[in-house]
Amino acid sequence: MKYIEEFRQHDLAQQLSAAIRKAVKPDRSYHLMEFCGGHTHAIFRYGVQDLMPPNVKFVHGPGCPVCVLPIGRIDNAIALVERHDVILCTYGDVLRVPASGRRSLLKVKAAGADIRMVYSVRDALRIAQENPDRQVVFFAIGFETTTPPTAVAIRQAQAEGLGNFSVFCNHVLTPAAIQNILESPEVREMGSVSIDGFFGPSHVSSIIGSRPYEFFAEEFQKPVVIAGFEPLDVMQSALMLIRQLNEGRYEVENEYTRVVTREGNTKAQSLVAEVFELRRVFEWRGLGLVPYSALRLKEAYAALDAEKRFDTPAIAASDVKGCECPSILRGVKRPVDCKLFGTVCTPENPMGSCMVSSEGACAAYWSYGRFRRPETASRESVA
Amino acid sequence: MCLALPAKVLAIYELTDMAIVALGGVRKEVSLALVDDVQVDDFVLIHVGYALNKVSEEEAERTLRLFAEAGLTAGEPA
Numbered sequence: 050m051k052y053i054e055e056f057r058q059h060d061l062a063q064q065l066s067a068a069i070r071k072a073v074k075p076d077r078s079y080h081l082m083e084f085c086g087g088h089t090h091a092i093f094r095y096g097v098q099d100l101m102p103p104n105v106k107f108v109h110g111p112g113c114p115v116c117v118l119p120i121g122r123i124d125n126a127i128a129l130v131e132r133h134d135v136i137l138c139t140y141g142d143v144l145r146v147p148a149s150g151r152r153s154l155l156k157v158k159a160a161g162a163d164i165r166m167v168y169s170v171r172d173a174l175r176i177a178q179e180n181p182d183r184q185v186v187f188f189a190i191g192f193e194t195t196t197p198p199t200a201v202a203i204r205q206a207q208a209e210g211l212g213n214f215s216v217f218c219n220h221v222l223t224p225a226a227i228q229n230i231l232e233s234p235e236v237r238e239m240g241s242v243s244i245d246g247f248f249g250p251s252h253v254s255s256i257i258g259s260r261p262y263e264f265f266a267e268e269f270q271k272p273v274v275i276a277g278f279e280p281l282d283v284m285q286s287a288l289m290l291i292r293q294l295n296e297g298r299y300e301v302e303n304e305y306t307r308v309v310t311r312e313g314n315t316k317a318q319s320l321v322a323e324v325f326e327l328r329r330v331f332e333w334r335g336l337g338l339v340p341y342s343a344l345r346l347k348e349a350y351a352a353l354d355a356e357k358r359f360d361t362p363a364i365a366a367s368d369v370k371g372c373e374c375p376s377i378l379r380g381v382k383r384p385v386d387c388k389l390f391g392t393v394c395t396p397e398n399p400m401g402s403c404m405v406s407s408e409g410a411c412a413a414y415w416s417y418g419r420f421r422r423p424e425t426a427s428r429e430s431v432a
Numbered sequence: 433m434c435l436a437l438p439a440k441v442l443a444i445y446e447l448t449d450m451a452i453v454a455l456g457g458v459r460k461e462v463s464l465a466l467v468d469d470v471q472v473d474d475f476v477l478i479h480v481g482y483a484l485n486k487v488s489e490e491e492a493e494r495t496l497r498l499f500a501e502a503g504l505t506a507g508e509p510a
Contacts, residue, residue, distance in 0.1 A: 051440070052438040053437070053438065085434060113433070172481075192433070194434040197466050251434065252479065255436075277495075278435070281499055285502065304495065306495060307487050308485050308488070406433070
């Protein structure tokens with residue numbers, strides 16, 4: 050497929066690998082955090098770590114909306130179905146996330162609840178149109194990439210007077226999370242997480258543009274390179290980060306220029322601004338309460354807000370004992386440091402969200418099996 | 433969840449602001465509500481049934497050239 054195969058070419062990967070090996074200084078290390086789960090998966094699927102010299106390390110970030118969703122929000126969704134008999138529509142990733150009491154939306158569905166996996170929020174609108182006598186709730190989740198489609202659907206439901214449709218909003222914001230990581234004690238004081246630079250999100254940035262990262266680069270003096278999700282994009286961006294670090298620069302650079310501009314998609318931004326407003330605070334798994342890091346529906350759209358239409362109390366729920374998801378999401382631990390990883394916790398039987406989502410770090414480690422040959426991490430045979 | 437794929441626009445329905453796109457061999461109907469000035473034969477990035485952005489052919493070629501240039505510097509003496 051065009052714009053995909055070209056960015057996976059073997060010979061170019063070998064050349065970029067050689068260029069990176071030549072660019073790195075042997076007397077220092079380069080810890081590069083990829084915020085997005087999409088990058089984590091590209092790195093593991095294509096073996097990008099094996100193409101890096103030993104002093105270039107990838108640190109996996111929290112950029113997986115399903116992984117950072119606190120369990121209480123899934124408990125809320127289950128309560129919506131069980132107590133209010135709604136049709137709950139959501140994206141596939143959410144269905145298998147463990148909720149309290151060893152339940153999940155998938156298990157509740159198997160027990161007879163009307164929970165439907167949709168590809169698009171447009172499908173949820175259609176289900177509401179086809180079932181006028183039922184309440185239909187769309188479990189909205191995702192970063193800035195996924196928020197604009199939800200905004201379009203909310204406006205459409207409002208315009209059509211679709212009275213049986215509402216949205217349970219769990220949309221979260223990337224810049225707030227990056228700032229939270231950079232301000233965390235592990236990074237600032239304890240030094241247990243070392244981050245020299247960031248791979249900036251691909252598709253989040255296609256909406257918000259590269260401008261929002263300029264603050265971090267300047268304030269925290271860390272370079273940011275907006276990177277595409279294909280393996281060559283990740284490698285080229287690593288080279289750009291390494292060059293910035295070598296030259297003592299901390300700027301926002303854009304590798305993914307075929308899609309991302311500095312301004313982003315202003316049409317999508319204004320639609321989101323019309324429908325949503327900031328929550329004062331929102332809980333993230335791993336990061337805790339992060340100020341101004343999530344969205345809710347504005348007053349003008351309150352009639353379509355599932356949290357106003359139904360009773361959705363804040364539920365404090367804890368992760369499965371022993372699950373290291375919270376530390377893994379902050380980059381403090383790696384999946385292989387978790388006792389549950391690959392023993393009781395696998396994609397078939399996930400204990401934590403990082404193993405569920407196709408973007409989670411644990412799923413990336415497990416699916417591509419690279420953790421089984423740890424010697425490859427420092428292998429020097431490729432160049 | 434942020435995964436999105438580049439797809440070629442085959443037909444545009446202005447009345448409904450929808451388009452038919454080709455993803456490899458698969459045809460799909462997507463909404464154009466989030467993008468302006470899309471033409472037939474353009475490539476757009478598809479995410480949950482919506483086109484998020486146009487893909488710039490010029491910039492894609494420029495990036496591919498950058499990869500090749502990086503490879504060339506690798507062969508030069510330090």
